[in-house]
Amino acid sequence: MDTREGPVEPADAADATDGLRERKKRQTRAALSRATIALSVERGWDGVRMEDIAAAVNVSERTFRNYFSSRxxxxxxxxxxxxxxxxxxxxxxxxxxxxxxxxxxxxxxxxxxxxxxxxxxxxxxxxxxxxxxxxxxxxxxxxxxxxxxxxxxxxxxxxxxxxxxxxxxxxxxxxxxxxxxxxxxxxxxxxxxxxxxxxxxxxxxxxxxxxxxxxxxxxxxxxxxxxxxx
CATH class of the missing domain: 1.10.357.10 (Tetracycline Repressor, domain 2)
Known part of the structure; x- marks a missing residue:
């Protein structure tokens, strides 16, 4: 018998949370990649900065660097x-x-x-x-x-x-x-x-x-x- 007090989070709920977190990471990574390509095509390779890409996806430049080391x-x-x-x-x-x-x-x-x-x-x-x-x-x-x-x-x-x-x-x-x-x-x-x-x-x-x-x-x-x- 489980004698712990308070609600116990089911393992399935924790797995679902982890799955949602990973899915959001993949979505952010994909969005940053697409934005890099789109902006580079539009402005030319030398006309795009990391901060421009991050702004296009509504994230910080630090977030961009968490996913990619370079454009x-x-x-x-x-x-x-x-x-x-x-x-x-x-x-x-x-x-x-x-x-x-x-x-x-x-x-x-x-x-x-x-x-x-x-x-x-x-x-x-x-x-x-x-x-x-x-x-x-x-x-x-x-x-x-x-x-x-x-x-x-x-x-x-x-x-x-x-x-x-x-x-x-x-x-x-x-x-x-x-x-x-x-x-x-x-x-x-x-x-x-x-x-x-x-x-x-x-x-x-x-x-x-x-x-x-x-x-x-x-x-x-x-x-x-x-x-x-x-």
């Missing part, structure tokens, strides 16, 4: 979080589903067929050019590379769990994770630099389809036929 890390956080969600989605796919079908479904769930560029083509080109300029900053490139490496570790673990392989000892899960990351990066780079603009969703589907098929060589069209043996 570049904040930019890369959106990419990292998206790739970690891909890994979690892969964990939740049906166990009997073929690996590459699971990967395609998990990735495509994170990339909407609608992109965020303005409908006007000229404005869209300016928008993507501004994003590309931000992503071309050396500090941002370094943080995105770091984020890619961290995401690949987690994705390789999910792939290993589905294939019965060990990412610490086996090459396959690491190779697949790296291939998926490279495919997504290639699609994003093509999307940002395409002129005229193209939607992102179909690009993601295309690169994953080609990867699943083993990257077959495209049919030759309008080019010189290969030399025939003598």
């Amino acid at each position: 570049a890390e904040a930019v890369a956080a959106t990419h990292l979080d998206r790739m970690l969600r891909v890994a979690r989605a892969l964990d939740e796919r049906p166990a009997g589903e073929p690996l590459w079908e699971s990967i395609k479904a998990s990735v495509q769930a994170e990339f909407s067929p609608e992109d965020s560029r303005p409908a006007d083509p000229a404005a869209g080109r300016r928008h993507t050019a501004a994003i590309w300029k931000v992503l071309s900053e050396p500090a941002v490139q370094g943080e995105v590379l770091r984020a890619d490496q961290a995401a690949q570790v987690v994705l390789a673990e999910s792939i290993g769990a589905r294939t019965g392989s060990d990412p610490r000892a086996d090459l396959y899960p690491k190779l697949v994770a790296a291939s998926v990351g490279a495919a997504i990066g290639t699609a994003l780079g093509h999307w940002l630099r395409a002129d005229p603009p193209v939607p992102l969703g179909p690009l993601i589907s295309d690169v994953l389809g080609q990867l699943t098929a083993g990257l077959p060589a495209p049919a030759r069209t309008g080019s010189r036929p290969p030399d025939l043996p003598a």
Whole structure:
């Protein structure tokens, strides 16, 4: 019998409080990352300070520093979080589903067929050019590379769990994770630099389809036929 006096907080209530706190932290972190990207695209990389980003999210600059050590890390956080969600989605796919079908479904769930560029083509080109300029900053490139490496570790673990392989000892899960990351990066780079603009969703589907098929060589069209043996 419990002889303690006063109300006892149920364990479920404490767990719910902890869960709410963690969810709020994730929401604040995501909001700071999105604000960093949006302000940098709007004003240019050198036109944004940490205090500007914090003000846009209605938090203090100290709060920003609690989450990120730099603006570049904040930019890369959106990419990292998206790739970690891909890994979690892969964990939740049906166990009997073929690996590459699971990967395609998990990735495509994170990339909407609608992109965020303005409908006007000229404005869209300016928008993507501004994003590309931000992503071309050396500090941002370094943080995105770091984020890619961290995401690949987690994705390789999910792939290993589905294939019965060990990412610490086996090459396959690491190779697949790296291939998926490279495919997504290639699609994003093509999307940002395409002129005229193209939607992102179909690009993601295309690169994953080609990867699943083993990257077959495209049919030759309008080019010189290969030399025939003598």
